[in-house]
Amino acid sequence: MTLYDERTIQMLEAKANLLRRHVIKMTYAAQSGHPGGSLSYADIITALFFKVMRFRPQEPLWEDRDKFVLSKGHAAPVYYAALAEAGYFPVEDLLSLRKLGSYLQGHPCRMKTPGVEISTGSLGQGLSVANGMGLAAKLDRRSSRIYCLLGDGELQEGQNWEAAMLASHYKLDNVTAFVDRNKMQIDGPTEQVMSLEPLVDKWKAFGWNVIEINGHDMRQILDACEKAAGVMGRPTIIIAHTIKGKGVSFMEGAVAFHGKAPNADEYRIALRELGEKI
Amino acid sequence: MKWVYTSQRKEYANALLDIGQKRTDVVVLDADLSSSTRTSEFAKKFPERFFNVGIAEQNLMGTAAGLAVSGKTVFASTFAVFATGRCWDQIRQSIAYPNSNVKIVATHAGITVGGDGASHQALEDIALMRALPNMYVIVPADGAEAYKAVKAVAEHVGPCYVRLGRSDVPMVTTVDSPFEIGRATIIREGTDVSLVSCGQMVAVCLDAAESLQVKGISAEVVNMSTVKPLDVETLLRSVRKTGCVVTAEEHSIRSGLGSAVACVLAQQYPAPMKMVGTPDCFGESGESAELMCRYGLTAEEVSSSAEEVIRRKRT
Numbered sequence: 001m002t003l004y005d006e007r008t009i010q011m012l013e014a015k016a017n018l019l020r021r022h023v024i025k026m027t028y029a030a031q032s033g034h035p036g037g038s039l040s041y042a043d044i045i046t047a048l049f050f051k052v053m054r055f056r057p058q059e060p061l062w063e064d065r066d067k068f069v070l071s072k073g074h075a076a077p078v079y080y081a082a083l084a085e086a087g088y089f090p091v092e093d094l095l096s097l098r099k100l101g102s103y104l105q106g107h108p109c110r111m112k113t114p115g116v117e118i119s120t121g122s123l124g125q126g127l128s129v130a131n132g133m134g135l136a137a138k139l140d141r142r143s144s145r146i147y148c149l150l151g152d153g154e155l156q157e158g159q160n161w162e163a164a165m166l167a168s169h170y171k172l173d174n175v176t177a178f179v180d181r182n183k184m185q186i187d188g189p190t191e192q193v194m195s196l197e198p199l200v201d202k203w204k205a206f207g208w209n210v211i212e213i214n215g216h217d218m219r220q221i222l223d224a225c226e227k228a229a230g231v232m233g234r235p236t237i238i239i240a241h242t243i244k245g246k247g248v249s250f251m252e253g254a255v256a257f258h259g260k261a262p263n264a265d266e267y268r269i270a271l272r273e274l275g276e277k278i
Numbered sequence: 279m280k281w282v283y284t285s286q287r288k289e290y291a292n293a294l295l296d297i298g299q300k301r302t303d304v305v306v307l308d309a310d311l312s313s314s315t316r317t318s319e320f321a322k323k324f325p326e327r328f329f330n331v332g333i334a335e336q337n338l339m340g341t342a343a344g345l346a347v348s349g350k351t352v353f354a355s356t357f358a359v360f361a362t363g364r365c366w367d368q369i370r371q372s373i374a375y376p377n378s379n380v381k382i383v384a385t386h387a388g389i390t391v392g393g394d395g396a397s398h399q400a401l402e403d404i405a406l407m408r409a410l411p412n413m414y415v416i417v418p419a420d421g422a423e424a425y426k427a428v429k430a431v432a433e434h435v436g437p438c439y440v441r442l443g444r445s446d447v448p449m450v451t452t453v454d455s456p457f458e459i460g461r462a463t464i465i466r467e468g469t470d471v472s473l474v475s476c477g478q479m480v481a482v483c484l485d486a487a488e489s490l491q492v493k494g495i496s497a498e499v500v501n502m503s504t505v506k507p508l509d510v511e512t513l514l515r516s517v518r519k520t521g522c523v524v525t526a527e528e529h530s531i532r533s534g535l536g537s538a539v540a541c542v543l544a545q546q547y548p549a550p551m552k553m554v555g556t557p558d559c560f561g562e563s564g565e566s567a568e569l570m571c572r573y574g575l576t577a578e579e580v581s582s583s584a585e586e587v588i589r590r591k592r593t
């Protein structure tokens with residue numbers, strides 16, 4: 001049983017590409033922000049917002065909605081792009097990212113941005129919040145599913161492992177977390193700064209259902225979400241192997257573009273590589 | 279005034295290199311922000327005495343404490359918001375309480391962090407650190423003072439918090455200006471009002487003093503670079519002379535420098551006072567300069583506050 005056809009895949013791939021172009025435009029307009037970590041999970045967030053998750057942009061507080069928690073809050077640009085394309089707010093407003101008075105803050109702000117479920121930016125806190133949402137859904141007997149996106153460097157924060165313990169203890173099968181396993185953080189490769197491996201074993205030891213995928217393959221992302229939804233009594237972690245900066249040659253795997261906007265030349269090249277006619 | 283700007287982070291790196299050269303007991307820790315805090319310079323020069331703990335601030339402070347009680351002089355750096363809030367209990371229990379010799383040098387403090395927005399703008403860090411027994415709190419006014427503060431805390435035995443900014447700040451002191459932990463300096467003498475500030479607000483106060491002078495008001499500018507222990511003597515001497523005070527800080531007026539000053543004055547020499555700082559709210563994204571204006575961290579705000587406290591003086 002698959003929940004997609006070829007046309008859906010093509011639609012999603014085009015959408016992911018569109019979100020990537022937004023990221024480049026937004027960070028270029030802001031001359032700051034985090035392109036690398038945004039591009040790396042563009043495919044995952046596209047699958048979630050345009051296929052997997054149930055929500056109503058016109059009724060953002062619909063009680064049975066699925067929820068998304070961006071734990072690595074610095075990667076807000078692609079999140080905002082997804083929210084805008086999904087209909088939460090006008091796409092034109094994306095270019096106000098990080099500007100004084102904008103509702104698109106440098107890091108997600110629940111009090112300002114429609115669709116943002118929880119403010120993030122201080123790493124390592126999102127999974128606990130997702131668990132809280134999962135517990136509430138169980139208490140209220142709702143079928144809502146909670147999706148959480150974690151950075152791999154972010155996993156160095158101990159709170160993640162406290163949350164990992166809680167989710168399996170309370171059998172939160174409505175919680176699905178992704179690790180954006182791009183193997184990069186700010187000071188360099190994760191395995192050099194503070195090694196995470198063996199990562200699969202760690203999550204298994206904490207009682208999670210573990211799935212490993214290529215985080216840029218739309219079919220694999222959708223299949224993993226479907227499998228996660230079918231697992232009873234256990235939370236699922238999808239370790240998505242990704243490339244930081246994916247889609248823009250000079251940003252791919254480049255630590256420099258963690259928190260740096262493209263300049264005018266880079267902007268043009270990036271958009272061209274992403275298929276924009278300019 | 280036309281200011282020359284200096285980088286506090288660069289001076290931090292320079293000071294660490296100098297200290298590291300002279301003292302082999304000095305070790306430096308960071309939490310995946312060494313390229314931003316500039317501890318990366320020390321790491322390059324003394325790799326065997328640098329430890330990156332990854333993105334793990336609680337672990338950063340605990341590890342620092344362990345090294346410190348084993349005889350090392352430890353510098354621990356990350357952004358101010360994470361260096362104080364994320365690991366406050368680790369600082370309280372493993373650093374402040376056992377009087378561990380850890381120097382927390384935090385960068386990216388205050389509203390001038392800019393575009394990252396409220397999640398990254400530490401406006402309560404002075405409050406958090408000031409509340410801890412044994413902890414010293416130092417907020418250097420500029421690059422030169424940052425350099426001296428880092429050297430001074432290395433000599434002091436006990437926990438210290440040094441607060442640095444992200445953006446370049448106006449140079450208000452010189453390499454030869456005196457700096458001593460716990461000693462305020464009078465940067466400009468005056469008789470009508472005391473402007474007491476720290477960090478880059480010292481430059482803002484100097485600008486205010488300049489415009490007050492045009493109105494015939496003589497303002498004294500006090501650089502209170504050590505917020506704790508507060509230089510009560512210099513503060514009281516200044517306020518006894520001027521009879522009123524305005525404090526200014528790039529921090530919430532709740533429990534920062536202004537509160538420290540108010541605590542002394544209320545008990546020892548009540549005088550008309552106003553506090554310039556951010557109100558009881560979170561910051562937001564924007565350019566540093568825009569945000570300074572938006573949150574009233576301006577010379578105009580300091581001047582009008584000065585005029586107000588002067589009016590309130592009882593004659």
Ligand SMILES: Cc1ncc(C[n+]2csc(CCOP(=O)(O)OP(=O)(O)O)c2C)c(N)n1
Nearest residue numbers: 037121122123151152153154184185186310
């Ligand atoms: C608690 C906390 N510490 C430090 C930071 C600063 N910081 C922002 S992003 C980042 C690196 C994140 O790496 P990773 O989770 O791998 O994200 P990605 O590389 O995918 O962008 C750091 C250290 C932060 N935002 N929060």
